[in-house]
Amino acid sequence: MSLTRLSVTGVRNLQPVTLAPSPRINILHGDNGSGKTSLLEAIHLLGLARSFRSTRLNPVIAYEHPSCTVFGETQLASGQLCALGVARERGGDLRIRINGQNARSMSELADTLPLQLINPDSFRLLEGAPKLRRQFLDWGVFHVEHRFLGAWQRVQQALRQRNSWLRRGTLDAVSQAAWTRELAQASDEIDGYRRRYIQVFKPVFERTLAALLQLEELQLSYYRGWDKERSLEDVLDASIDRDRALGHTQAGPQRADLRLRIGGHNAADVLSRGQQKLVVCALKIAQGHLVSEAKRGQCIYLVDDLPSELDDQHRQALCELLEQLDCQVFITCVDSTVLQAGWKAETPVSMFHVEHGRITQTTALSE
Ligand SMILES: Nc1ncnc2c1ncn2[C@@H]1O[C@H](COP(=O)(O)OP(=O)(O)O)[C@@H](O)[C@H]1O
Numbered sequence: 146m147s148l149t150r151l152s153v154t155g156v157r158n159l160q161p162v163t164l165a166p167s168p169r170i171n172i173l174h175g176d177n178g179s180g181k182t183s184l185l186e187a188i189h190l191l192g193l194a195r196s197f198r199s200t201r202l203n204p205v206i207a208y209e210h211p212s213c214t215v216f217g218e219t220q221l222a223s224g225q226l227c228a229l230g231v232a233r234e235r236g237g238d239l240r241i242r243i244n245g246q247n248a249r250s251m252s253e254l255a256d257t258l259p260l261q262l263i264n265p266d267s268f269r270l271l272e273g274a275p276k277l278r279r280q281f282l283d284w285g286v287f288h289v290e291h292r293f294l295g296a297w298q299r300v301q302q303a304l305r306q307r308n309s310w311l312r313r314g315t316l317d318a319v320s321q322a323a324w325t326r327e328l329a330q331a332s333d334e335i336d337g338y339r340r341r342y343i344q345v346f347k348p349v350f351e352r353t354l355a356a357l358l359q360l361e362e363l364q365l366s367y368y369r370g371w372d373k374e375r376s377l378e379d380v381l382d383a384s385i386d387r388d389r390a391l392g393h394t395q396a397g398p399q400r401a402d403l404r405l406r407i408g409g410h411n412a413a414d415v416l417s418r419g420q421q422k423l424v425v426c427a428l429k430i431a432q433g434h435l436v437s438e439a440k441r442g443q444c445i446y447l448v449d450d451l452p453s454e455l456d457d458q459h460r461q462a463l464c465e466l467l468e469q470l471d472c473q474v475f476i477t478c479v480d481s482t483v484l485q486a487g488w489k490a491e492t493p494v495s496m497f498h499v500e501h502g503r504i505t506q507t508t509a510l511s512e
């Protein structure tokens with residue numbers, strides 16, 4: 146799946162623009178503040194209906210513009226074209242259109258344009274809260290196992306019910322037991338999907354990482370959110386008094402995590418920034434491989450400031466992995482010379498220069 150056409154209007158400092166990106170490698174280069182990240186932000190808006198830079202969309206809308214609009218045409222794995230549009234008025238609602246119809250849900254959009262973002266904040270995946278790693282894991286599970294979404298919604302509903310009666314104590318014992326059972330069953334389903342995903346993911350991740358870094362001792366493991374020897378129903382029954390005191394359910398899939406450890410330490414505590422970046426890249430590239438296999442379509446990679454923190458050798462290794470992915474990739478950098486060479490002759494590479502919000506295609510290195 147790749148964007149064959151992209152039109153952006155009213156996003157940050159970008160001048161209205163229509164691009165025909167390469168189906169493979171696209172390099173955006175330009176000075177600081179020229180608008181490179183803003184273009185990645187526009188693509189992110191198209192795929193996820195939100196920014197990765199601010200939680201609200203108003204700051205994304207160009208100053209003195211009433212709205213921002215991103216329109217894209219994607220080629221699905223089947224060869225069919227699909228038109229996507231996302232528009233947001235200042236202070237207004239978000240409108241999402243897929244092939245001329247209003248999108249029914251965000252998941253429909255995410256399903257149509259799977260994106261992977263690698264940016265200077267990505268190291269948070271290692272050092273940040275478990276929630277970020279859970280989101281990462283669930284993104285992968287969602288794209289390979291569609292039943293995941295329904296099970297996840299059941300867990301959310303059952304958790305809301307349980308937390309509500311934990312706080313208020315107003316539910317009769319029979320209903321409490323029924324909700325606990327529902328929570329346990331849906332949680333087991335989620336755990337099953339996540340566990341199966343990790344089984345397939347782990348070797349792909351290890352292979353990908355080995356191509357970037359020598360870190361044999363790095364261990365990836367999955368924690369399901371409750372004791373692996375006991376059923377969730379037992380754990381919930383045993384912790385009822387504590388849960389009541391705290392006013393919420395402690396154990397369950399809402400506590401799951403991916404753990405990355407090196408010799409008994411958290412990877413984030415011992416790795417350099419550059420190494421962390423490469424581990425995160427390996428995680429995200431491995432996920433792209435699995436999504437591609439499951440869907441026969443690929444995700445689109447947005448790599449902001451690829452060269453930062455990386456020496457020549459690691460930068461080259463990362464570019465090779467992105468090239469092998471057979472995906473559409475948008476890469477930003479300040480100095481284009483560091484990314485110009487090294488691509489295979491048959492890989493179509495397009496270069497775009499960004500200057501004061503104006504984007505011009507400088508070369509299509511090969512077609
Ligand atoms: N809502 C907005 N309207 C207009 N310009 C904006 C808006 N938000 C940010 N900017 C400006 O857009 C410029 C582009 O930023 P950015 O895309 O981060 O540049 P780059 O990634 O090339 O360094 C910055 O100079 C910033 O001040």
Ligand SMILES: [Mg+2]
Pocket residue numbers: 178181182183449
């Ligand atoms: Mg930038």
